Amino acid sequence: MFGISFENIGINLTVIPMFSNYLIISFRNFYKFRFYTLINVLGLTIGITACLVIFLYVRFELSYDKYHKNADSIMRVDWDLQMGEEQNYQASVTPPVAQTLVAEYPEVEAAARFRYLGSFQFKREIENFIERRVIYADNDIFRIFSIPFVSGNPETALIEPFSMVISESFAEQLFPNEDALGKTLIKDNKTLYQITGIFKDLPDNSHFHYKVFLSMEGLDESKNGNWIGGPFNTYVLLHPDADPIALEKKLPDLVENYILPYAQVVLGNAFMDDFQSSAANHLTLRLMPLTKIHLHSNLRNELEGNGDINYVYAFSIIAVIILLIACINFINLATARSSGRAREVGIRKVMGSTRTNLALQFIGESTILCIFSFFLALLLTQLVLPYFNSMTGMNLQIPMQDYSLLIFVAISALIVGIVSGIYPGIVLSSFQPVQVLKGKVTGNKQSFTRSSLVIFQFAISIFLIITTVAVHQQVQYMKSRKMGFNPEQVLMLKWAGNLGDNLTVLKNKMMEKDLITAATVSSYFPGPGYARSTPLIWKYGSTPNPETSATTEKWMVDHDYVTTMGIELVSGRNFSLDFPSDSSAVILNESAISKLALEGDPIGQKISLFQQDPDGTQQADKLETWEIIGIAKDFNFESLRQTVSPLGLFFGKSQNVLALRYNAEETQRVIEELEKNWKELAPGEPFVYSFLDQDFQNMFNTETRVGKLLTVFSALAIIIASLGLFALTAYTVEQRVKEIGIRKVMGASIQNIILLLTKDFGKLVLWAFLFAAPLAAIGIRWFLQSYAYKTTISLWIYIGAGLATFALALIIMGYQSITAASANPVKSLRSE
Incomplete structure (x- = not known):
């Protein structure tokens, strides 16, 4: 009464032995061609790991603020x-x-x-x-x-x-x-x-x-x-x-x-x-x-620095590219090895196998490799995430409790396996038994397809090399560009206002040391995290209008500020204690001067602005008047994504930070001396300091991080492409071993044979360069358009990327060619 009939529940018992046979054949082939199996598994695992990491990054970036109920x-x-x-x-x-x-x-x-x-x-x-x-x-x-x-x-x-x-x-x-x-x-x-x-x-x-x-x-x-x-x-x-x-x-x-x-x-x-x-x-x-x-959103007055959807797009594209390259490796190797399995296909067709069954066999082999690679990739992702998090400052984790992610990974493995196996399955199952059992395998179409895919891999490698170098060059340009002031060797003592009247005492004590060359007290400095005030200014004696007024940053500074910061004056003079009238003096930058459209020499002319109450209210009936005594050369006090804004250095008191310019060799002594004096004058108050150049470099953290990630993922893509090329050239050499033996017997030198084996791949690199270079130029132009100040991308970067890719291909092919050319021809020809 408890018997079960498989026929009654719709299971065909003949299917089970068939799939069992497919599995046995698959594993036999994996072992027989274990070198190529290893290359495929290694390439797929690395590619899938990179894709999983990028997927977690993109998933996290897209999840921002979605946890709020409304x-x-x-x-x-x-x-x-x-x-x-x-x-x-x-x-x-x-x-x-x-x-x-x-x-x-x-x-x-x-x-x-x-x-x-x-x-x-x-x-x-x-x-x-x-x-x-x-x-x-x-x-x-x-x-x-x-x-x-x-x-x-x-x-x-x-x-x-x-x-x-x-x-x-x-x-x-x-x-x-x-x-x-x-x-x-x-x-x-x-x-x-x-x-x-x-x-x-x-x-x-x-x-x-x-x-x-x-x-x-x-x-x-x-x-x-x-x-x-x-x-x-x-x-x-x-x-x-x-x-x-x-x-x-x-x-x-x-x-x-x-x-x-x-x-x-x-x-x-x-x-x-x-x-x-x-x-x-x-x-x-x-x-x-x-x-x-x-x-x-990357506007002024953001609560925090935000991400960029363009980076999400860029890394998503890189993830797809890496996975494509891994799949291309599989397709190339599968079709390249077609002649090795041609007799198998012919015999199985003679024995009654249909083309559909054969195609399913090869698709199944691909799927098994992909599923295995996906599980390895999950383990590898778990290992590399701590390093990724350290590089990006993020805290990404694989949410193992999220079954939707695991289901997504499983479905992805099936899709990648099926997609990767479709073309080899169609090609291999199309062989005619009569032809292949006679040793004739037509391969012109396969060769063309394989060459096209190799060109695609080389093109991607060249594209990634060019764009990665361009991003790094832009980051280095921003870091090394002359800002118009000197941020190096400037120590910033925060919360200096806690000293009260002792702040002047501390400044004088430090100036007595031969360690300090200049010092200033202010709340306004270049870089992020400092106070900003932006009143409207216009020419004194006139009424403000949009064409000759400027919304200008107002920084309250002392008479030592310009010297300490190393700001260059293009006209006029610095603040001085010798001029009591400097209590109402201002130094404007070039952008502010050009916006005001003053007639004649600006030095000595006056500007007006509304008086501002402590609560921020502007008094329309109360004006402040300031005399222009100097013009500062424009300097970048914000990100290089933005042009220099109008800026005014107004003489006045603002004492939250003490900035000390010191001798480069005495950094540690400066810190120790400053801390000792701080503890004497401000017991119980926190001693907090930073360096101005480091504060300023923090503005480039996003670009630096993106540059590192782009380098890592580009390197992975190139490594995967190189693995495929290595295996493909190994197989090509293997197929031509008899030809090489005959040529050596006929008098060909090792150099002739190496040239013979490498020239075809050299042509593919040239075609790849012609495709990749214009696309890279478009990508670089898109990347640089968001920067007000941008580097110049030399033609040599494009040429260098092409040469680097050719050199990489030459090394890979050269190794295989030298090995083949150096072999004893007797061994390869003794069966002839």
Whole structure:
């Protein structure tokens, strides 16, 4: 009663022995041709490993901010101001925008703002901790974003002034083994803040990673009603049925009703009439979807540095290329070995095998190799990920608990195996028994296909070499380019303002040493992480207008700043204590001077700007007047992706950082002497320093990282292509061993035989170069277009890549050719 009939359940018993026979034949062939099997498995494993790593990288990059419950309904409001040739496109807007959007646009369910003001110090009792990941925020950030609380009430946590919400890791740092909720911290040795909430640390795939949120209610700037100043990163939560595109089309009404009238009061009727009359000028508010910020937004005032969708595209293409090269190796070797298996095909056809069965046999062999390679690749990926993470600063892992990934890998293995085996299966199964049993195998079509695939591999190798060298050359150009100032041998002592009046004492003490050649105190320096203020300036005595005004960075500096930074003056003089009038003096850079369009010599002329209150409000009826005493040569204080912006060095007091220029050989002595004096003058305060050149180089981290990754993956692609070429030339030589023996007997030299065997591959390299070079030029032009300052790619890079590829092919082919040409012809001809 428990008997089972296979026929009843639809299983044909003859199928099982057939598949068993296929497996036995497959493994016999793997062993018989073990050299080529090893090459295929090695190439596929390396290629699949590279693809898996890139897949994990791309998957992570595309996952940013999607963990938020309302991710699809969250938008950031951006500010797009075009004034003549000057564009100010930034990821922030002015303070009143958020509340106005909630009040007047029914599509907006909630709005919240962030305001970043740099690092802060926090302490419980005596010792200060410095934390840079601190930001002011409205309480509604917890309504908009999914930020899980460990303790506290997210609905009220930041409603009161001087309240703060901290991350679990920050709480453990300051309150180890204690409950931090309800406790207090002192910010910057002045203000007492109460901890009203603790949240789980934000995940890696978030476009911001703050550890401390301070209540926006305690920030006066957030309440000043200034419609044209104050960079507040503003996010809105839309109702589920709201259309973001339709809402964005309504935002010009907000600009028309609030921003432009306010600007008219501050800047004057003439300025706004000129602004609105020119088609080149515009002011627009835009909505950026939350899930697109990380890969599609690189604006000013971003909360953090973002990725780039172009890099995702580039590495995805490289992954496909690597996998294609590995598959091409398999196809080439399978078709090249066709004559070796021709008799097998002929005999099996005579014995009754159909062409379909034979094709399935070869596709099955390919699939078995691919599945085996995929499992090896999973193990290899697990081993290489720590090195990849170390190189990129990421924390990628294979999510073994994610069955969808494992299913994807399994399906990919099947697809790659089937695709790789289809062409060899069709070719091998098409042999005619009568012909192949007589030893005749036609191969012109196979030879053409094989040559085409080899050309493709060489072309990819040349393309990758050219583009990799170009990326590295651009990175080195950015690092070595003369910036217009001298960032080397400058030590930056952070939080120097903690010294108070002792700051001058410390500066003088260090200047007494023969270690220090110059010193300056300021809060404004080139590179990331320093304060920025951008008022509008214009010629004194005139009214501001868009054509002769400039939105200029305002840096407050002392009389030693220009000397310490090594800034070159093209005209005028430096600040000097000998001129009391320098208290209202300014040094402008060339970009600011050209924007102002001053008549005659700018030196001695004056500029005006609106006076700004501590909360950021500009006073339309109060002007500041500054006299131009010098013109600084333009220098890059931002990324080389951007042109040099107008900049003014204004004489004044701003003391957050002490910069010391020192002798290069005395680095360690400078640090030791500075630390000793710091501890004497500022006991209990953190001693934090950096080097200006390193701070500046940090701006190129993304390009440097991409360059390293491109080098690694390009090298892998070239290695895989070389493995295939090595095996293919080995087989070619093997097939021509009798010919080589006859030629040697007839008097051919080793050099003649080497030339004979290598000239055909040399032609393939030339064809590959002709295909690859134009494509590489297009790719390089696309890569460099995002940089305002770009290197020149020499023709020799293209020629060098072609020669390098030819040399690599020559080495591979030469080794096989020399081995064959040096062999004793008696051994190869004794059966004849």
